[in-house]
Amino acid sequence: xxxxxxxxxxxxxxxxxxxxxxxxxxxxxxxxxxxxxxxxxxxxxxxxxxxxxxxxxxxxxxxxxxxxxxxxxxxxxxxxxxxxxxxxxxxxxxxxxxxxxxxxxxxxxxxxxxxxxxxxxxxxxxxxxxxxxxxxxxxxxxxxxxxxxxxxxxxxxxxxxxxxxxxxxxxxxxxxxxxxxxxxxxxxxxxxxxxxxxxxxxxxxxxxxxxxxxxxxxxxxxxxxxxxxxxxxxxxxxxxxxxxxxxxxxx
Numbered sequence: 488x489x490x491x492x493x494x495x496x497x498x499x500x501x502x503x504x505x506x507x508x509x510x511x512x513x514x515x516x517x518x519x520x521x522x523x524x525x526x527x528x529x530x531x532x533x534x535x536x537x538x539x540x541x542x543x544x545x546x547x548x549x550x551x552x553x554x555x556x557x558x559x560x561x562x563x564x565x566x567x568x569x570x571x572x573x574x575x576x577x578x579x580x581x582x583x584x585x586x587x588x589x590x591x592x593x594x595x596x597x598x599x600x601x602x603x604x605x606x607x608x609x610x611x612x613x614x615x616x617x618x619x620x621x622x623x624x625x626x627x628x629x630x631x632x633x634x635x636x637x638x639x640x641x642x643x644x645x646x647x648x649x650x651x652x653x654x655x656x657x658x659x660x661x662x663x664x665x666x667x668x669x670x671x672x673x674x675x676x677x678x679x680x681x682x683x684x685x686x687x688x689x690x691x692x693x694x695x696x697x698x699x700x701x702x703x704x705x706x707x708x709x710x711x712x713x714x715x716x717x718x719x720x721x722x723x724x725x726x727x728x729x730x731x732x733x734x735x736x737x738x
Contacts, residue, residue, distance in 0.1 A: 578604025591620025
């Protein structure tokens with residue numbers, strides 16, 4: 488990608504941005520997942536969940552290609568989930584014991600897309616590629632705490648709801664990002680951009696670039712995926728063979 492800067496009427500500089508490709512993790516839809524141990528800090532009262540995804544295929548039954556989940560094992564299920572539900576990209580939350588969600592068209596399979604969900608205490612929203620798809624103004628108040636692990640690529644409420652494809656650049660904030668900030672996450676194509684957006688509210692950021700191309704990561708090897716926000720919410724690969732791909736190439 489090229490970025491052109493007009494410095495003056497007589498001065499034009501074109502910069503080649505070299506850091507537009509970076510690693511992702513492949514999830515095979517069977518049992519691949521990254522588990523981040525529960526922390527009260529990951530149960531915020533408001534939230535933004537952000538990730539880049541490239542689905543090989545979305546589950547034809549319409550449930551549940553999990554991207555990021557922080558959920559319970561009983562009803563009501565999530566504290567917050569970003570996933571495919573009923574054939575739609577769904578941001579689901581629990582407030583006051585009730586489920587609320589915003590859901591829109593799933594991004595196309597076989598291509599990289601930025602997906603995001605937010606809740607600001609009054610409205611839950613879901614976004615794809617910097618565009619708001621849907622919102623629900625029904626909830627009011629703080630998110631219910633789940634007390635469960637955060638999972639990447641798997642649904643915490645039930646087994647067999649794994650993602651099929653690649654996920655990278657996962658981040659969670661304790662406040663709802665603005666539309667402009669979400670558009671920046673989508674349009675910048677720059678690694679580590681989450682560190683520059685509401686850094687005081689950034690709870691965790693997993694670039695998922697910890698391991699080289701084609702290196703298989705499994706539970707027996709104790710692979711770690713680092714949270715580089717400085718908050719120490721590292722994730723471990725459990726019962727899976729997720730492997731780091733070499734490059735994430737944006738369209």
